[in-house]
Amino acid sequence: MAQGTKSGSVPSIFIDGESGTTGLQIVERLQGRADIALRSLPPELRKDPSAKRDIFAEADAVVLCLPDDAAKEATSLAASLGSQAPKLLDASTAHRVDPDWTYGFAEMAPGQAPAIAASPRVSNPGCYPTGGIALLRPLVEAGILPKDFPVTVNAVSGYSGGGKSMIAAYEGEGAPSFELYGLSLEHKHLPELQLYSGLSRRPIFVPSVGDFRQGMLVSVPLHLDVLPGRPAPADLQAALEKHYAGAEWVRVAPAEANGKLEPEALNNTNGLELRVFGNAKRQQAVLVARLDNLGKGASGAAVQNLELMLGIGAANRMGKAA
Numbered sequence: 018m019a020q021g022t023k024s025g026s027v028p029s030i031f032i033d034g035e036s037g038t039t040g041l042q043i044v045e046r047l048q049g050r051a052d053i054a055l056r057s058l059p060p061e062l063r064k065d066p067s068a069k070r071d072i073f074a075e076a077d078a079v080v081l082c083l084p085d086d087a088a089k090e091a092t093s094l095a096a097s098l099g100s101q102a103p104k105l106l107d108a109s110t111a112h113r114v115d116p117d118w119t120y121g122f123a124e125m126a127p128g129q130a131p132a133i134a135a136s137p138r139v140s141n142p143g144c145y146p147t148g149g150i151a152l153l154r155p156l157v158e159a160g161i162l163p164k165d166f167p168v169t170v171n172a173v174s175g176y177s178g179g180g181k182s183m184i185a186a187y188e189g190e191g192a193p194s195f196e197l198y199g200l201s202l203e204h205k206h207l208p209e210l211q212l213y214s215g216l217s218r219r220p221i222f223v224p225s226v227g228d229f230r231q232g233m234l235v236s237v238p239l240h241l242d243v244l245p246g247r248p249a250p251a252d253l254q255a256a257l258e259k260h261y262a263g264a265e266w267v268r269v270a271p272a273e274a275n276g277k278l279e280p281e282a283l284n285n286t287n288g289l290e291l292r293v294f295g296n297a298k299r300q301q302a303v304l305v306a307r308l309d310n311l312g313k314g315a316s317g318a319a320v321q322n323l324e325l326m327l328g329i330g331a332a333n334r335m336g337k338a339a
């Protein structure tokens with residue numbers, strides 16, 4: 018049963034930025050559902066403040082799929098509606114470490130799904146932090162990884178991660194087939210990656226983009242012999258398995274025997290797979306997360322959060338298997 022709606026028997030949702038990469042994917046995932054009413058603005062009015070104000074006032078929830086500045090403006094617009102303000106789910110980077118917002122990673126900690134369900138303002142995690150936090154936080158919480166450990170996170174994304182402009186560049190002429198970036202070590206995902214992983218020392222983050230549309234791998238190399246108690250790869254695997262036991266969309270999988278992993282296997286799903294590739298003899302391990310940057314890294318997580326916020330669909334599962 019849906020929570021109280023402003024009008025109608027099912028909650029209404031408006032996606033601000035519905036024609037962008039993330040917005041379109043959320044529309045696709047929600048279209049045809051009988052337990053929500055999806056609202057839309059005519060294309061010529063999608064940036065019109067007055068039209069937006071009217072549709073915000075009618076909606077039970079608004080998903081912001083906008084650049085950061087536009088997401089902040091939309092948040093002010095919602096706030097100006099007072100008691101008629103819709104619940105907000107922000108897919109941008111604008112509010113992810115803002116204490117007034119709830120971080121929308123339901124499986125991150127036992128209380129997170131209920132916190133999302135109760136919150137009027139939820140920020141959808143970045144695609145890379147989804148993988149990095151999923152790997153690191155359980156190990157920090159288990160005391161395997163000290164908070165101040167010098168962590169490095171490497172990652173590769175499909176080019177849809179850069180939105181409409183990067184898609185146009187990669188599907189046009191002259192784009193590189195692979196590129197490291199973020200080498201100024203100031204990538205916009207670092208604050209949320211550090212905060213929600215529970216690290217006191219800023220990690221080094223080296224993202225890259227390849228000539229494939231969507232899909233992502235996030236990896237963390239670790240020297241096990243300098244960790245307290247010198248854990249074996251199996252200890253890391255056990256800590257991850259314990260944390261995600263029963264989770265519906267997060268799976269701790271066995272490492273591939275051939276020592277290889279490709280990034281596209283979870284495309285168009287809300288799945289997140291975690292693996293520990295280890296060499297006990299060398300006392301080394303590489304943790305790897307695989308996800309769809311547009312799925313669990315964006316639109317899949319957005320739908321999961323909306324269900325929690327509106328009390329619909331799989332909401333009662335609270336991030337765990339039914």
Ligand SMILES: NC(=O)C1=CN([C@@H]2O[C@H](COP(=O)(O)OP(=O)(O)OC[C@H]3O[C@@H](n4cnc5c(N)ncnc54)[C@H](OP(=O)(O)O)[C@@H]3O)[C@@H](O)[C@H]2O)C=CC1
Nearest residue numbers: 034036037038039082083084087108109177178180181315
């Ligand atoms: N792509 C990805 O993998 C992920 C993206 N995100 C985040 O989601 C947000 C959207 O990204 P993405 O979908 O990739 O970006 P896109 O560039 O593909 O889409 C952004 C959309 O927002 C529209 N827009 C811009 N300003 C306004 C406004 N004031 N009012 C209404 N619409 C507006 C744009 O229209 P126009 O082009 O006409 O300006 C465009 O359609 C960003 O904050 C991004 O960081 C989050 C997770 C993953």
Ligand SMILES: CC(=O)N[C@@H](CCC(=O)OP(=O)(O)O)C(=O)O
Nearest residue numbers: 109110142143144174178179226
């Ligand atoms: C390949 C690529 O350019 N990726 C984007 C991140 C995509 C994403 O998830 O960004 P937000 O969720 O924070 O908007 C980047 O590195 O800026």
